[in-house]
Amino acid sequence: MDVFPQNLLVAFILSLYVSGRAYRLDILQRNSEPSEGNVRLSGSESPSEGRVEIYHDGKWGTVCDDNWDIAEAQVVCRQLNFPGAKSVVIGKDYGTASGPIWLDEIACTGKEKQLVSCQFSGWGKTDCTHKEDAGVVCESKNDVTISGSTNSLDHSIGLSGDLGQIFDRGTACDFLITFQTPSGNKKDDGTEEMTETTICAHKAIIMLYPYFSASAGANNITVTVNKPCQSYFTSFIRYLYTRKTDITYSSAMCLHQLASDFGIKQLMEDIGRLFSNVLPDDASFHSQVSLYKYAVESKDLVLEENCVQYMAWNFQNLTGSPVWADLPVELLRRLLTRSDLVVADEYFLLQTLEGWITNNGGSLSSENQADLLRLIRFPMIPAEKLYELETKSLLFSAHRDLYRDSVLKAYQFNVLLYSNLTQLKLAKENDDYKPRIYTGETWSTTIVPGAKSSSSQSRNQYMNYGYRDSYGRYESPNKQLSTPLHSSLLFKNNMITWEANVLKTQNECSWRGLRCESFPAARLALRNQYQSTSGVLFRNRLLLTCQNRYVCQIQGFKGDLAYVSTNDTQVLAYPCPDDKYTYTFVVRPEYV
Numbered sequence: 001m002d003v004f005p006q007n008l009l010v011a012f013i014l015s016l017y018v019s020g021r022a023y024r025l026d027i028l029q030r031n032s033e034p035s036e037g038n039v040r041l042s043g044s045e046s047p048s049e050g051r052v053e054i055y056h057d058g059k060w061g062t063v064c065d066d067n068w069d070i071a072e073a074q075v076v077c078r079q080l081n082f083p084g085a086k087s088v089v090i091g092k093d094y095g096t097a098s099g100p101i102w103l104d105e106i107a108c109t110g111k112e113k114q115l116v117s118c119q120f121s122g123w124g125k126t127d128c129t130h131k132e133d134a135g136v137v138c139e140s141k142n143d144v145t146i147s148g149s150t151n152s153l154d155h156s157i158g159l160s161g162d163l164g165q166i167f168d169r170g171t172a173c174d175f176l177i178t179f180q181t182p183s184g185n186k187k188d189d190g191t192e193e194m195t196e197t198t199i200c201a202h203k204a205i206i207m208l209y210p211y212f213s214a215s216a217g218a219n220n221i222t223v224t225v226n227k228p229c230q231s232y233f234t235s236f237i238r239y240l241y242t243r244k245t246d247i248t249y250s251s252a253m254c255l256h257q258l259a260s261d262f263g264i265k266q267l268m269e270d271i272g273r274l275f276s277n278v279l280p281d282d283a284s285f286h287s288q289v290s291l292y293k294y295a296v297e298s299k300d301l302v303l304e305e306n307c308v309q310y311m312a313w314n315f316q317n318l319t320g321s322p323v324w325a326d327l328p329v330e331l332l333r334r335l336l337t338r339s340d341l342v343v344a345d346e347y348f349l350l351q352t353l354e355g356w357i358t359n360n361g362g363s364l365s366s367e368n369q370a371d372l373l374r375l376i377r378f379p380m381i382p383a384e385k386l387y388e389l390e391t392k393s394l395l396f397s398a399h400r401d402l403y404r405d406s407v408l409k410a411y412q413f414n415v416l417l418y419s420n421l422t423q424l425k426l427a428k429e430n431d432d433y434k435p436r437i438y439t440g441e442t443w444s445t446t447i448v449p450g451a452k453s454s455s456s457q458s459r460n461q462y463m464n465y466g467y468r469d470s471y472g473r474y475e476s477p478n479k480q481l482s483t484p485l486h487s488s489l490l491f492k493n494n495m496i497t498w499e500a501n502v503l504k505t506q507n508e509c510s511w512r513g514l515r516c517e518s519f520p521a522a523r524l525a526l527r528n529q530y531q532s533t534s535g536v537l538f539r540n541r542l543l544l545t546c547q548n549r550y551v552c553q554i555q556g557f558k559g560d561l562a563y564v565s566t567n568d569t570q571v572l573a574y575p576c577p578d579d580k581y582t583y584t585f586v587v588r589p590e591y592v
Helices: 007-018 070-080 159-169 227-242 249-261 265-281 286-298 301-313 314-320 331-337 348-358 366-373 399-416 418-423 506-510
Strands: 022-028 039-042 049-056 058-063 085-090 101-103 132-137 175-188 193-200 218-225 244-248 444-447 461-464 478-484 494-503 520-524 536-538 541-546 549-555 561-563 579-586 588-592
Touching: 039 132, 070 085, 132 478, 193 227, 218 399, 227 244, 244 249, 244 265, 249 265, 249 286, 265 286, 265 301, 286 301, 286 561, 301 314, 301 331, 301 549, 331 348, 331 366, 348 366, 366 399, 366 561, 444 478, 444 494, 494 506, 494 536, 494 561, 494 579, 520 579
Parallel strands: 058 101, 175 218
Antiparallel strands: 022 244, 039 049, 049 058, 049 132, 085 132, 175 193, 444 579, 461 478, 478 494, 494 520, 520 561, 536 588, 541 549, 541 579
16 A cells, blocks of 8 residues: 655645544434435425435535436435335425535436445535425335235434444454554564554454455454554544544545555545545645546545546646646546636647647657547637648647648538538537637636726627625626637627626516526526527536636536525535635537
C-alpha cells in the first residue's frame, strides 16, 4: 500500500484546523436516530406510500424522479421492511418538501439492500426541483397472502452499538489480525524492520469481508499498513462491526485507503465524495492532480470523476497552473473527451493542446500526439479559424494528413445540412459535432450581481442594470445576447436574441409571467422565435463562478429557468464559502 502524497496530508490537516468539521458515516440501516442512508416515506396517510426521502450529512432530502422506475422502488420498499413495491409515483403532490434533493439519475438493479448502494453521480448533484420528487407505493404485509399468519418483529435498533461493544470487549474473539508497520529502521540483513500490533476479532463478523479470508479453517491473518495509517486501523476494524465511523479531514485519507485496500467499496466511495470539499483550495492544482492519481490507484471511480470534473470545469485555470506542462497524458486524454470541458472556444483548446504537445514532444510518440489531436472537435472550431490552421498551427506540417482530414470534415459540417451529414454517417453518435461549454463572447454572457455599468460592451451583448433599491444597490440585472442559431456557417446570418436575468424576488418573476420556486433563479429566454424545422435543440448551461476564482457548479435549464443551489434544494458540486457567485449563461445549440 503506497504512501499517499504528503502535500495532500498537509492540506487535509490544515483544513481540519480551519473548519473543525467531522463527518459521521453510519451505514447500518436502523438506529434510534436517523442514520446515513436511511430512507422514509412522507406526505401520505398510508405508511406504505409517499415521497421518498433519504438521510445524508445530517439532513433529510428527496430523490428526483429522473429515471425513477420499479427497480429503485423495490430497493426502497425492501429497505423499509415491506415485501416489495407495487408501483412508482411520479408527479404526485405529497405536500411541501424541504431540504436538499439528494439523489438524481439513480440506477438500481433492484437487488440492492439499500438505496444508497445504487449507482448515482453524487450527493446533491441535480437539476431538478421538488415538483419532480419521486414517490413509491409499497406492498403492505396485508397485500401478501401466505399460508399461515406471519408477523415481523424488528428489534435491530441497537444492533450497531451492541456489535461495537462486542468488538471493544474482545470477548470470545477467535480471529487474530496482525498489522505490520514499517518502523523506518533496517535489520542487520538489510531488510526493513517492522512493528506489529494484533487485534483479536470475531470470525463471524470478519468472514463477511472476503479480503480477510476468514474461512472455517483459518484463525489469523497478517496485513501491512503504512505508518501514517497505523493509528486508524483499529477504528477501521471497528467500522466492520458497526458500519459507523467519524470522519475528520485528518483521518479521511487513511480510512479511504484502508477501505480501498480491503475492498470496502461503500466506505471508500462515501469518503471519496468528501474530498470534493477541498478540491478548490489549491490554485496550483498539485493536490487535484495528486488526488486524481491516487483515485486511479485506489480504483475509486467516484473520487476519480470528482477530480476530473473539477479540472474540466476549471480547465483554463489548469492550463495556467504549474502542473500543466507535466500533466499526465492519460489525464489530459480524459479531459479532452468531455463535453463539459469549459473553454473559450474549440480553437483555444486546439492551440493549448498544440502548445502542450510541443513542450512534451520528446516524450510523446507521433502516434500518441495524433491520438490526442483526434480528440479536438474540429467541426466546432469557428469557420474563420479553419482557414488559418495551415499557416498558424504548430503541428500542421508534422500531422498534415490528420489536419487535412479533420478540416475537411469541419468544412462539410459548415456547408451541409445535418440530414445530409447523417446520411453520410458523419454525424450520428459522433462527439465531434457536439459543443463543449464555450465561454467566448459569441456564445456566452456574464452577470456579476451588484456590478456597475462598464464602458466596454461586446458588440453582440447589451446590459440593462435594472433599478436601484433604497440602499442604492442594483437589482435584477439582465443582459441581452445575440447568437447565431447554430455554429454552422449555414446559420451565420440567422441571429437570435436571448435575455439573461438573475431573479431574486417573486415580484421580479411575476413581472415576467413566471412563478419561481426559489431564489435566486437564473433565466435565459429567447426574445425571438426560430423555425423548429431547423433541427436545432438548445442545451444551455449556467456556470456559477465562486469569488471570481473557480467554477463551483454547472447546471442545465429546465425550460428557461435554473435554480441556484443556495436554496438548499441542491448542493454545490464544489463548495463556495460565502455564496458570492458570478453567473455565466452559455448558449449551446446542437443538431437533433
